[in-house]
Amino acid sequence: MVNEPSNSKTMYRNLILLVLLWEVVGRLDLVAGGALPSLSEIIIRMWIDRHDYPLHIGSTLYASSAGFLIGNILGVCAGVLFVLYPMTLRLSRGFNIAIFSLPPIAIAPILVITLSGMAPRIVLATMGVYFITMTATVVGLSQADSRTSELIRAYGGNKLQILRLVQFRSAIPSILAGFRIAAPNAVLGAILAEFGGGGRWGLGTYLLGSLGRGEPDRLWGIGLMATLISGASYFLFVVISNRFLKGSTSITLNTAIPTDITKNEHVLKTFFITMGAIFLPISIWWALIFFSGLPSMIAKTPWGVVEYLFFSNMAEAAQGRLVAAIAETLPITFIGMTAGLLFAFLLAIFSSLYFQVIRAFMPIALITQTMPLVALTPLLVLILGRGNSLTLWVTISVTFFPAFVTLTQGILLVPSLAKDLPKAYGGSKWQELIIVTIPASLPYLFAATRLTVPRALLGVMIAEWLATGKGLGNLLNQSRGYLDYGMIWTVAAVSVLLSIIFYQLVVYTERKVLGKLGMKTAE
Amino acid sequence: MKPDGIYLAGVNKIYKGRSKTVEALKDVSLSCPTSSFTALIGPSGCGKSTLMRIALGLETPDSGKVLLEGVTPAEATKIGKIGIAFQDAALLPWRSVRRNIEVPLNVLRKPIKDYTAKIQEMINLVGLNGFEDSLPGELSGGMRQRVSIARALVTTPKVLLMDEPFGALDQILRRQMNVELQRIWDETKATTLLVTHGIDEAIFLSDRVAIMHANPGKIVDIIDIPFERPRKMSLFSDTSFHKLSIQIAEILHGQ
Ligand SMILES: Nc1ncnc2c1ncn2[C@@H]1O[C@H](COP(=O)(O)OP(=O)(O)OP(=O)(O)O)[C@@H](O)[C@H]1O
Ligand SMILES: [Mg+2]
Numbered sequence: 001m002v003n004e005p006s007n008s009k010t011m012y013r014n015l016i017l018l019v020l021l022w023e024v025v026g027r028l029d030l031v032a033g034g035a036l037p038s039l040s041e042i043i044i045r046m047w048i049d050r051h052d053y054p055l056h057i058g059s060t061l062y063a064s065s066a067g068f069l070i071g072n073i074l075g076v077c078a079g080v081l082f083v084l085y086p087m088t089l090r091l092s093r094g095f096n097i098a099i100f101s102l103p104p105i106a107i108a109p110i111l112v113i114t115l116s117g118m119a120p121r122i123v124l125a126t127m128g129v130y131f132i133t134m135t136a137t138v139v140g141l142s143q144a145d146s147r148t149s150e151l152i153r154a155y156g157g158n159k160l161q162i163l164r165l166v167q168f169r170s171a172i173p174s175i176l177a178g179f180r181i182a183a184p185n186a187v188l189g190a191i192l193a194e195f196g197g198g199g200r201w202g203l204g205t206y207l208l209g210s211l212g213r214g215e216p217d218r219l220w221g222i223g224l225m226a227t228l229i230s231g232a233s234y235f236l237f238v239v240i241s242n243r244f245l246k247g248s249t250s251i252t253l254n255t256a257i258p259t260d261i262t263k264n265e266h267v268l269k270t271f272f273i274t275m276g277a278i279f280l281p282i283s284i285w286w287a288l289i290f291f292s293g294l295p296s297m298i299a300k301t302p303w304g305v306v307e308y309l310f311f312s313n314m315a316e317a318a319q320g321r322l323v324a325a326i327a328e329t330l331p332i333t334f335i336g337m338t339a340g341l342l343f344a345f346l347l348a349i350f351s352s353l354y355f356q357v358i359r360a361f362m363p364i365a366l367i368t369q370t371m372p373l374v375a376l377t378p379l380l381v382l383i384l385g386r387g388n389s390l391t392l393w394v395t396i397s398v399t400f401f402p403a404f405v406t407l408t409q410g411i412l413l414v415p416s417l418a419k420d421l422p423k424a425y426g427g428s429k430w431q432e433l434i435i436v437t438i439p440a441s442l443p444y445l446f447a448a449t450r451l452t453v454p455r456a457l458l459g460v461m462i463a464e465w466l467a468t469g470k471g472l473g474n475l476l477n478q479s480r481g482y483l484d485y486g487m488i489w490t491v492a493a494v495s496v497l498l499s500i501i502f503y504q505l506v507v508y509t510e511r512k513v514l515g516k517l518g519m520k521t522a523e
Numbered sequence: 524m525k526p527d528g529i530y531l532a533g534v535n536k537i538y539k540g541r542s543k544t545v546e547a548l549k550d551v552s553l554s555c556p557t558s559s560f561t562a563l564i565g566p567s568g569c570g571k572s573t574l575m576r577i578a579l580g581l582e583t584p585d586s587g588k589v590l591l592e593g594v595t596p597a598e599a600t601k602i603g604k605i606g607i608a609f610q611d612a613a614l615l616p617w618r619s620v621r622r623n624i625e626v627p628l629n630v631l632r633k634p635i636k637d638y639t640a641k642i643q644e645m646i647n648l649v650g651l652n653g654f655e656d657s658l659p660g661e662l663s664g665g666m667r668q669r670v671s672i673a674r675a676l677v678t679t680p681k682v683l684l685m686d687e688p689f690g691a692l693d694q695i696l697r698r699q700m701n702v703e704l705q706r707i708w709d710e711t712k713a714t715t716l717l718v719t720h721g722i723d724e725a726i727f728l729s730d731r732v733a734i735m736h737a738n739p740g741k742i743v744d745i746i747d748i749p750f751e752r753p754r755k756m757s758l759f760s761d762t763s764f765h766k767l768s769i770q771i772a773e774i775l776h777g778q
Contacts, residue, residue: 145613145615147609147611147613148613148614148615150581150609150613151607151609151613151626152626152630153581154579154580154581154600154605154607155600155603155605155607155626155627155630155631156597156600156601156603156630156631157630161629161630165615165626165629165630166615169615169617170615170616170617
């Protein structure tokens with residue numbers, strides 16, 4: 001990450017300009033007839049509401065910290081297990097993809113009916129954290145210097161000693177980076193669960209409760225508070241990792257290629273592992289229902305869902321509603337995601353021509369990473385109303401920012417030597433763009449797509465749930481109201497499945513395209 | 524009869540790559556008597572590192588027998604009889620010089636406090652006193668290399684295996700380190716196998732030079748080095764030294 005003094009100076013200048021502009025626009029009620037109040041108005045309102053905040057904040061903080069803690073413990077332990085026994089990593093692939101790509105809002109109602117109290121919120125926060133920390137741990141541990149690992153092995157050291165003496169310590173920067181990204185995600189998870197289920201306290205509940213009352217200044221105050229909390233959690237870990245990481249970076253480049261475990265493997269073995277990976281999440285679902293001891297009326301097993309959708313007396317009606325909802329949700333997800341990605345790609349490419357632009361804009365783009373963007377949908381409702389354009393803008397905004405950050409950081413990694421080559425032959429900036437920058441950023445475009453698939457679906461479903469009354473999000477919300485448990489489980493299962501399919505499609509295309517170009521995938 | 528320090532018999536190793544198969548080692552036999560110094564020399568890719576890795580038990584041979592001090596590599600490493608220095612210093616960047624030297628002791632679960640004197644002795648031996656608490660990032664390439672040699676010696680090994688430990692050093696420093704290594708070896712009398720690219724280094728240090736050819740990797744000749752010990756820097760410019768160098772170079776290039 002770029003973090004030089006001159007950089008932060010321009011960042012502060014830009015921030016101050018932004019706030020001034022906001023103040024003027026807000027005071028003059030320029031946006032949607034006062035839907036965007038000025039910062040000072042919002043702060044005054046927050047002061048008036050000051051007695052409401054502590055309990056709401058406390059509740060959200062409690063759920064997200066508990067989820068953060070549990071998710072990190074699970075993530076680090078799973079990461080260690082996966083590295084020690086690579087077979088477990090392959091077996092858990094299905095489970096991991098499911099956790100990564102499922103839209104949290106889809107399973108929030110399920111958690112609310114199967115668990116009670118704070119548990120649904122903690123679980124959702126945990127799920128937001130687990131995947132990030134697990135990946136960071138695996139990447140960190142396996143990037144450890146293989147030469148020193150061999151030294152330990154040569155002295156008769158076992159896997160655990162390699163882990164303790166070499167891998168764990170060298171994984172710490174990566175794990176800390178994971179914590180940093182996971183912290184805002186825990187807050188987001190908690191707020192989404194508050195949207196999805198009852199409970200009196202929590203910023204999500206507060207936001208939802210204030211949505212119908214037409215008080216923009218209060219809504220913005222809550223949104224700002226949520227952003228502040230998740231931003232603070234992010235910067236806490238920035239400070240910690242800066243403290244910790246002084247002067248112990250590796251000295252020489254490790255050129256050893258990680259061993260390919262699928263080499264020379266019997267086809268049957270590969271087949272069974274793949275089957276295992278597919279059936280593990282389904283078995284976990286089954287086992288959880290079984291051990292929860294909930295009545296089958298409420299808690300559906302995988303088979304229960306199939307039965308509901310195909311063999312029950314309401315099967316036909318259920319199918320009809322489901323298909324109609326999917327038909328509403330999918331196109332707008334596609335459009336929003338494509339627009340967000342395209343916009344990000346173009347902007348990243350063009351700002352690479354003007355280096356200063358990236359450097360000035362990057363810190364602000366990074367800050368957006370810590371915002372619980374999806375959770376701020378109620379604010380967009382104020383400005384955009386409850387039509388399709390709301391869904392579109394939510395989707396674009398939740399895909400644009402992460403994609404832009406991924407792409408720009410990727411472009412910054414293009415060695416300047418490679419860029420100098422066209423220059424040395426008298427090439428123009430455009431030639432440099434076409435010959436070097438665009439091809440080099442392709443892996444990052446795919447990485448960004450992988451990252452945004454689940455977010456896009458989440459964005460659409462949240463907008464549908466809270467505002468537009470269409471598609472899968474609305475179907476979920478309605479079924480919740482009608483206590484149509486079969487449909488709740490079905491929508492959850494279908495949206496997870498859709499996410500997984502999308503994700504796998506992207507991964508497949510990525511392998512094909514990058515393979516053909518002889519490029520490696522970017523993490 | 525005492526077992527050989529290093530004993531390899533009929534070792535074969537084939538690597539099956541994606542596009543082709545490499546016979547990295549073909550029927551390689553080598554025995555180094557206890558307290559002898561053997562240098563292994565050969566063109567790049569002839570299997571020197573592979574041989575070394577097999578001797579360390581990091582790689583299993585397709586066939587053949589490997590014994591260190593009469594036991595298998597796995598057993599020998601477990602009881603701390605082996606010292607290792609790799610081509611690349613391979614230090615842990617977050618550990619100070621002293622703590623890097625402690626690594627083998629950590630692995631072998633030896634109490635560090637019994638070894639404080641020994642560790643200091645090793646640091647002095649490689650001429651790094653005053654740098655005990657420096658991090659590897661604050662040292663020069665040659666100093667890092669010396670840390671790795673101190674680390675290899677800290678367990679007082681009976682068998683010392685070194686894969687181009689001076690590969691990263693310039694000629695002058697290399698000569699100095701050669702003299703140092705000879706002195707250290709004289710004191711410890713560990714059975715040593717040194718992989719190197721330098722003919723002069725091989726002759727200067729060793730009792731015997733084993734010469735390898737590539738494709739398939741095999742030992743083609745073993746030359747005895749008759750010079751008296753301790754050898755001095757002046758040996759490098761001796762005429763008999765030159766004759767021997769030329770002889771080895773000819774075998775190396777297959778004439
Ligand atoms: N893990 C591996 N997989 C496949 N082939 C390998 C592997 N390790 C070594 N080889 C092959 O075995 C042969 C011998 O390699 P080795 O590293 O032992 O050579 P070397 O003599 O140490 O060379 P250098 O002097 O360059 O270090 C080479 O042809 C190499 O390509
Ligand atoms: Mg080698």
